[in-house]
Amino acid sequence: MTTSTSQWSLGIDVGGTFTDIVLSGRDGSLHSTKTPSTPDQSDGVLNGIAKVAGQIGATAESLLADCGIIVHGTTVATNALLEYRGAKVGLITTEGFRDELEFRRSYKESTFNPRLKAPHAICPRRLRIGVPERVTHDGTVLIPLDEDAVRRAVTFLLAEGCEAITVCFLFSFVAPDHERRVGEIIREMAPDLYVSLSCDVLPEIREYERVSTTVVNSYVGPAIQSYVSHLDDKLRGRGFTGELFIMQSNGGMLTASETGRKAVGTLLSGPAGGVTAAGWVGQLAGYRDLMVVDMGGTSYDVSVIQDLNPATTTESWLARYRIALPMLDIHTVGAGGGSIAWIDDGGALRVGPESAGSLPGPACYGRGGTRPTVTDANLVLGLLNPDFFLGGEMKLDAAAAERALTEHIAEPLGMPVLDAAQAVSEIVNSNMANASHLVTTRRGLDPRDFALVAAGGAGALHAGRQAELLGISSVIVPGAGPVFCALGDTVANLKVSGSRTYLARLADLDLGDLNRRFEEIETEARGRLAGQSVTDDFDLRRSLDLRYEGEVHEVVVPLRTRTRRITALNLEATIRSFHDLHETLFAHKDPDQPVELLTIRVDVLGLREPPRMKGMEFGDEDPASALKERRRIVYADGAHETNVYDGARLHAGHFITGPAAIESWGTTIIVCPGQEALIDAYGNCIIENGRAGAA
Known part of the structure; x- marks a missing residue:
């Protein structure tokens, strides 16, 4: 594996509101920041680099001169298609x-x-x-x-x-x-x-x-080709001599030049970073099966990772167009902090998918919004501190939130405003739980087998309740949750996915020809990685799209071999795996039915050396030194007096019993009644749900 002599690497994720930056040092240090996104995304990127450089006492120019690699998640392609x-x-x-x-x-x-x-x-x-x-x-x-x-x-x-x-x-x-x-x-x-x-x-x-x-x-x-070239020129002009990579929808990164030629591969560039980060954080925390959720202002993204392998799909739709390339399987619903609560023509309370966005935003933002949102409900329930939103950078108007809920929900439904807020919260929690079932139970998976990784500004507010609804026993709230996608960019490997249609009955398969086709795809994939110098350590993963003869949908089955050559025994094992996967997905298998091959697939991964995270030593368990106040918070089972802790003063080993709230810049973690939380050696908050399995 090639090891860079540069001191720093940068992960950059551009969202609709903020540009997130994570700076990773060879010594294991991590620094992060947010800066407002700009119409020309490269301006926000350079602003963020200058801001994070200030955290280490450097200028943007000196930081870039000592930065060997920049990995960038961008919404340029997504915005071009959606808009x-x-x-x-x-x-x-x-x-x-x-x-x-x-x-x-x-x-x-x-x-x-x-x-x-x-x-x-x-x-x-x-x-x-x-x-x-x-x-x-x-x-x-x-x-x-x-x-x-x-x-x-x-x-x-x-x-x-x-x-x-x-x-x-x-x-x-x-x-x-x-x-x-x-x-x-x-x-x-x-x-x-x-x-x-x-x-x-x-x-x-x-x-x-x-x-x-x-x-x-x-x-x-x-658009992608122009933007990447424009950004590269700006970075070089500021002294950057390293390599620029773009995050891909398949969960890996690719050189800037290759990205320009196959731009469709960047359509999930941003969210892919979050899934990649979840796998890394889960491994550090000792979990291999993860459900990853990211709740922002507009949407709620959910995906699964099994044995540290993210689920992928070739059946994605975006802006009503089919994208059949392998992409991380991320399901999105309109359930975010800005999702608007409303009453439909039948008199039923609904939440989302319409969002108030950042302007005018929720009523409590004081930017002209008058309709009630999930954030307004959370504020009325006491889940949010009106004086500590974004670490105190922004004040929330609790009275405006209450007025909006009263006018639009409580009075029309004839209920107290607190009940209205609780109803809004439970409906959005139910919507998010249903989205989680789409990537688990509807695919033959049990959500109780996964640990829940909660990212995004609002993810930790609702993760404890999600664990109760889904019967999940463990929740991981990453310490870098507010900049999670940018963190994923810093740990992503290079990845090229290749495929070819190869229609054949497995009983008649020519193994010599199959091996030759795989070698052709692998050679082409390696060629697309030839222009980089960050690693010479490659991993090869192969799979087959299989189906029973007469079916119209396939199952992607990993092909596991100890050698590069596929043998008859390898093929027999793969067929057995296909029958088992088919039963998991469709509750049916027929080992006597002929199996048909449709497509062969290859992933070539260029393995990077991950950041050497420094684990903190555990201190005392009592978090009393971080206690800020006690506040009345309304949970699903009613109101409780709740300890509120300052997240910046918590350290590894602190043990917190629910109900509790942990306030940090960018997010608030809610530990529900009956739950317990521990700050681990890497600054993650691990919540254990005492009601696991009850869903």
Whole structure:
């Protein structure tokens, strides 16, 4: 493993409100800060670097000169797609198939709603052109590529002002020559144009998934490429001589140049850092199976990690477009601190998904918001200290929160305002618990088998109650929870995922050919990591997409071997794993049914040396020295006088019995009645739930 001689590495995560910075030293020290995000994200990044440099008595220039690696989680691609502000995209495809993008394999979010509008067209029909060419399923050329038609199509798209062109032909995942030739023609005619070939982006079967993913890559690619280049120039101008990496949706990082070519891989760049951090923190704390939740102002993200391996999926949707690349399986619901409580036409109390955002924000912010939110309810219940929000940087208006709840909830429902606040809290907790079931029980997993990792500004407020509702025994509130995604960037490994469709019955499989295909994918993946120098220690992980013959959905099954070569015994063990996984997911298995292979997958990981965290020695258990006050707080089972502790004065070994609140900058940890909390050697708060298993 290559070890950098530089003193520092930086993890940077840009969110909608704040840019989070984590500075990691070779001596195991960690420094973190937040700074407001800016319209040009690079400005907020440089502001944050200057701010964290001040914590170690340095300037931004001197810090960057001694920084070997920067890993950046960015929302540039996500924002471009969600806000439909991407590039003007043209599509060249097989003649007669230009409407695949709208047919969507008949997928419709609301099947019985005839008024549901089609998704916003990120590639309008007039910019989708079919050209004569045709390859059969076995790679035979049925119709040669008409290069004159390609040149006419490119000429038209350039005249229309297209900033990117996508090329997606039928069966190019079997025979990519036609696509590659079109790519050459485009580069001859417009050398600086952004080009996406489906055989490079997603060489897999299923036409809609392939064209959708590749078009999205073209749509967000120019923005990512421009931003990364712009940021790199600014960093170099301030003295940075190290390597810049971008966090990917698969939970790994990739070089800036490679990211620009495959920009669709950054669509979950930010949340992926949080999942990566959870695996690292869980390992330090002694937990290998984790449910990771991140509650911010607008949303609640939840995912699972089994045996320190994050769950991934190839069935993601974003802005109503299918992204079929391997991505961390993160489920998001509209349940955050800013989620608005409201009464529907039937007189039922609802919470979210609409959010008050940061402006005007919850009523208690005093920025013009008048509708009640989860934060307003938490303030009325006593969970939040109005004088210590963001460590005292912001004061909350408790009277405004109470007025909003009274006017919009309590009076219309004829209940006391405290009951209204409690109802809002329980509904949002129930919504979050339901989201947790989507990634556990609906996939054959028991939430009680996991420890809950609570991140985000509001995550620790609700984590104790979530543990009660889900029957979870342990909650981990990371010490770096408010900057958790940036922390994940500092510990992420390099990662390249590759895949190929390989349709075959396992009973007829040619192992020699299978091994050759795996080697080709691995060689290509390693090539994408060739431009970096942070590590020479690589790990290879392979898997097969398997299904029973006749099924239309696959199960991704890890392929475990002691050698690089796959043998018949390896294959038999993989088939047994498939039957067991199929039963876990679908409550059914049939060992006598023929098994079919659809896709082979490879992950190449470049392993970095993680930060050498210094564990603190345990002191006395009594936290009395950190006691700030006693406050009346309303929990699910009623009101309790509660000890409130200053998180900055707690140290390793302090033991706290619930009910209790721990106030730190950026978050408040609630320890519910019947729960106990311990500050561990790494500054994490470990909550044990005495009501585990009762859900």
